[in-house]
Amino acid sequence: xxxxxxxxxxxxxxxxxxxxxxxxxxxxxxxxxxxxxxxxxxxxxxxxxxxxxxxxxxxxxxxxxxxxxxxxxxxxxxxxxxxxxxxxxxxxxxxxxxxxxxxxxxxxxxx
Amino acid sequence: xxxxxxxxxxxxxxxxxxxxxxxxxxxxxxxxxxxxxxxxxxxxxxxxxxxxxxxxxxxxxxxxxxxxxxxxxxxxxxxxxxxxxxxxxxxxxxxxxxxxxxxxxxxxxxxxxxxxxxxxxxxxxxxxxxx
Amino acid sequence: xxxxxxxxxxxxxxxxxxxxxxxxxxxxxxxxxxxxxxxxxxxxxxxxxxxxxxxxxxxxxxxxxxxxxxxxxxxxxxxxxxxxxxxxxxxxxxxxxxxxxxxxxxxxxxxxxxxxxxxxxxxxxxxxxxxxxxxxxxxxxxxxxxxxxxxxxxxxxxxxxxxxx
Numbered sequence: 520x521x522x523x524x525x526x527x528x529x530x531x532x533x534x535x536x537x538x539x540x541x542x543x544x545x546x547x548x549x550x551x552x553x554x555x556x557x558x559x560x561x562x563x564x565x566x567x568x569x570x571x572x573x574x575x576x577x578x579x580x581x582x583x584x585x586x587x588x589x590x591x592x593x594x595x596x597x598x599x600x601x602x603x604x605x606x607x608x609x610x611x612x613x614x615x616x617x618x619x620x621x622x623x624x625x626x627x628x629x630x
Numbered sequence: 631x632x633x634x635x636x637x638x639x640x641x642x643x644x645x646x647x648x649x650x651x652x653x654x655x656x657x658x659x660x661x662x663x664x665x666x667x668x669x670x671x672x673x674x675x676x677x678x679x680x681x682x683x684x685x686x687x688x689x690x691x692x693x694x695x696x697x698x699x700x701x702x703x704x705x706x707x708x709x710x711x712x713x714x715x716x717x718x719x720x721x722x723x724x725x726x727x728x729x730x731x732x733x734x735x736x737x738x739x740x741x742x743x744x745x746x747x748x749x750x751x752x753x754x755x756x757x758x759x760x761x
Numbered sequence: 762x763x764x765x766x767x768x769x770x771x772x773x774x775x776x777x778x779x780x781x782x783x784x785x786x787x788x789x790x791x792x793x794x795x796x797x798x799x800x801x802x803x804x805x806x807x808x809x810x811x812x813x814x815x816x817x818x819x820x821x822x823x824x825x826x827x828x829x830x831x832x833x834x835x836x837x838x839x840x841x842x843x844x845x846x847x848x849x850x851x852x853x854x855x856x857x858x859x860x861x862x863x864x865x866x867x868x869x870x871x872x873x874x875x876x877x878x879x880x881x882x883x884x885x886x887x888x889x890x891x892x893x894x895x896x897x898x899x900x901x902x903x904x905x906x907x908x909x910x911x912x913x914x915x916x917x918x919x920x921x922x923x924x925x926x
Binding site for chain 3: 535538539541542545546547548550551553554555557558559561562563578579582583586592593596597599600603604607613614616617618619620621622623625
């Protein structure tokens, strides 16, 4: 029974991974791509790891899957934040449809 | 006015083509996968083989962004995403081949890809690594 | 000293769980490795040890923060999937400023991570002195500080104030 629930979790994770990569291809600029891909791929991979834990059970591999899940949830937003800040400091523009950019205004005030 | 309409039409046609080809690929994978990556005799080999093929499809999508990306930041995002997806692929391989050391690869890959993303984004920002 | 002991215990327990069935060699190697880790990184570990002892915070964390966070995370994924699959790509992006009352490093980190994983928002930078976060929003609903703060931050701020302050 827990095997089947695990396989369902793996399917959900696969779906979200594909959606995240589609977002990477379709959306117009770096920040939007970061949004889509970080959220979808992080939750998708965490769901796959949880499914692996359910299928494998309380063994070494299962517990490693749980640790890996916690690690991914903690680190991937930090990586996204670092990339976004680096891109903005490197001068990557927002796409044409953007409405406001308070960060650029404040940075001009400082400099 | 005409131009806007034309652009909208082109966008719609591209969306339709893309959706059609993606659905066709997914259907092909689900109905008749190539037999290479299925491990017969082990549990759930059919489902997990298809899962590996879908992973390869997603990896190709993000490789497109790495090859095409107009700025360096796009490429870094795509590399980060590719790293996270390989962790998931290792998790699937753990079940499908019944070898538990694939999970070790997953953990090591997650750690290493996080560090490399941080280093790349610092490089993008134009700072040295000491700060 | 207390800090170093705590870090050593955490590192060692993590090592044991990663090995799962430890024997003597693994334990010795693990002890040496965690000692190395302690001597390199002890200064970066938590600065306010006294807050570790409040038991109530953990209960708040597991019963209140985690369910809210997971639910928001799930909603975020559905939202992104809708936006990506829609033929006309309904986005209206922009970077807005929001204000926060949280002060400590841990709380700010958790707040930024929660904002990044919830619907349509991504933290770009933090100005710690004035308590201002710059947030990239995929669908801008409000441009001024007050109303943006109300929509983006307040869900998590109340919970995190209880847990970390």
